[in-house]
Amino acid sequence: MGNSQIKASGGNSSGPRYQELADILQTEVESEVYPVGTRMPTELELCNRFSVSRFTVREALRRMIDNGMILRRQGSGTVVVSKNPTTMFVQKLNTIDELLQYSHDTQLKVKSSSPIELDAETAQTIGGETGEAWHKIESIRYLDEKSPICWTDVFVRPEHRQLADRIGEDTTPVFMVIQKEFNVVAEEVTMDLFAGSMKEEKAWAMGVEPGSPTLVIVRRYKDKNGRIFEISVSEHPAGRFTFSVDLLRSSNVD
Amino acid sequence: MGNSQIKASGGNSSGPRYQELADILQTEVESEVYPVGTRMPTELELCNRFSVSRFTVREALRRMIDNGMILRRQGSGTVVVSKNPTTMFVQKLNTIDELLQYSHDTQLKVKSSSPIELDAETAQTIGGETGEAWHKIESIRYLDEKSPICWTDVFVRPEHRQLADRIGEDTTPVFMVIQKEFNVVAEEVTMDLFAGSMKEEKAWAMGVEPGSPTLVIVRRYKDKNGRIFEISVSEHPAGRFTFSVDLLRSSNVD
DNA sequence: AAATATAATTTGTCTGTACATCTTATCTTA
DNA sequence: TAAGATAAGATGTACAGACAAATTATATTT
Structure with missing residues (x-):
């Protein structure tokens, strides 16, 4: 009748x-009592073994799901997918444009906009195929009239080239514009950050010496099929921009 | 007796x-029926209002916790902390040393180890107070014998200076050593990445021209009280290191 | 009036039961 | 034998009840 226990805890x-x-259970997975790839006992079996209710078992398993050790599917069962708990640090972004980390009142001015086929060097840096057709938009981001922050080359798919006109109208990030206009969603964003030196033709526009140090950030935006729909390459002269990452230890790890 | 319902779903x-x-409930929070800062109805009130069990209510509220809209405390209640669901992108790290992103077989060799008081410039870059007492460990990370990857200055609290001897013994990251030896846990890690140029005294050690471009990464490790227990400043000559960030759209956002 | 004890409130943990829904194995039939 | 129907097994959703633990409000005492 559901009231046979004496003390709850x-x-x-x-x-x-x-x-x-x-x-x-976590220890048992780590010591390979339940090796990766195999199935764990069913809920009912665990209930019997530990003399607890399904609630308790499910609550325990929920924690193991959260740290990525197991995977469950209705009707099927529970499979071990990792020996050691994953996700120790989590980076949380409150708003979508924290991705870019530029203050909201910076402005992007388009310098040029033209279709290109990737040469070997560009293909290497942006991570595409040589000869691939893209539409390249060269632009400069300004803090105000005379303070350029960075040079940005944006690569978009040829079928999206028309959005080049829209850039700079407001402060909306480019990938947001694509999302809205063409109904794609950025499921994954990959960023590469490395040091480089500014080439002559860009250097004068940024007001620095040719060859001076820059922070290069390459951002790749992928949709749910893994297809890249935008790549941006930003070059920041030293001293004008700092990229910050803030990682928090994930709370649901014991 | 707990069996009065006809259909479960x-x-x-x-x-x-x-x-x-x-x-x-999410919509109601967004439209400020329950403004940020105020308290939401109790579980029992929600049970009555929607004619559902506590299970259902708690399961719903659990989802709102996950996307950071509410916060709950036993005995107290539920408070609204955010109008719009946070965590749009999540960065997952499988292992703790993915933080450093150096392959596991790189080696750290200590060049010097001495107590210092922060001068104005250093205090600025590492984000500390001028005159503060730290222990500075200068080191170089190598891929193999003759391939230096980066110059790293590690700052630790004076009371932890003795670990300087342990560095380089194995491939364990410095902050992991501190965690083990001194029983502190890194709850938060902040990273700043920016461009710089290599100073003369470090340049020859890294085998590059003085003033050549570098990627500078400053890492700050904080314990649960927000106290910084380690700072590391790494300078990577251009072309030897790329820092990658991979962000996934969080699934539990509707 | 301030400090302390008590009661009420609210979320957290736990059990038991029941049915839904999805998956997988088994049996039946063409 | 292969395809389809059936049954068994496992997780998902949902209900009701009970006690635990923390917080807050109330009453009591000094």
Whole structure:
């Protein structure tokens, strides 16, 4: 009748029961009692083994899902996918344009806009195929009239070239414009950051000596099929821009 | 006796009931029925209002916790902390040393180790107070015998200076050594990346021309009290190191 | 009036039951 | 034998009840 227990938390030692259970199961996965790739016991089996209710078992397993050790599918069962708990640090972004990290009142001015086929060097840096057809938009980002922050080359798919006109109208990031206009969603964004030196033709526009140090940031935006729909290459002269990453230890890791 | 319901999922339309409920409450938070800073109704009140069990309510609220809209404290209640669901992109790190992004077989060789008081310039770059007492460890990271990757200055608290001897013994990252030896945990890691140029005294050690471009990475490790227990400043000559960030759109955002 | 004890409130943990839904194995039939 | 229907098994959703633990409000005492 659902009221046979005497004390809810019979736990004598530390925290809640499901946490104890999660710890035990976690240890067992680590020591390969349940090797990666195999199936874990069913909920009912765990209930019997530990003499707890399904709630407690599920609560324990939920924690193991959160740190990426197991994977569950309705009807099927529970499979071990990783020996050691993943996701130790998480970077949270509150708004979508924290991705770019430029203050909201910077402005992008388009210098040129033309279709290109990737040469070997460009293909290398942006991570594409040589000869691939893209549309290249050269632009400069300004803090105000006379303060250029960075030179940015934006590469978009030829079928999206018409958005070049829209850039600079407001402060909306380019990939946001694409998302809205062409109904694609950035599921994954990859960023590469490395040091470089400014080439002559860009140097004068940025007001620095040719060959002076720059922070290069390459951003690749992928849709849900893994297809890259935008690549941007930004070159920041030394002293004008700092890229910050803030990582928090994920709380749901014990 | 706990068996009065006829159908478990009375949901006529779409998904599970708790998801519907979460959607409704989410909309209400967005439209400021429950403004940020105020308290949401109690579980029991929500149970009555929607004629559902506590399970369903808690399951709905769990989702709102996950996307950072609400915050709950036992005994107290539920407070709204954000109007719009946060965490749009999440960076997952599988292992703790993915933070450093050096392949596991690189080696750190200590050049010098001495106590210092921060001068104005150093205080600025590492984000500390001028005159503060730290222990500075100068080192170089090598891929192999003759291939230096970067110059790294590590700053640790004076009380942790003895670990300087341990560095380079194995491939364990410095902050991991501190965590083990002194029982502190890195709850937050902040990284700043920017462009710089290599100073003369370091340039010859790295085998590059003085003033050549570098990628500078400043890492700050904080414990649970927000106290910084390690700072490292790494300077990578151009072409030897790329820092990559991979962001995934968080799934639990509807 | 201030400090302390008590009660009420609210979320957290836990059990038991029941049915839904998806998956997989088994059996049946063409 | 292969395709399709059936049954069994596993996880998902949902209900109701009970006690635990933390917080807050109330009453009591000094």
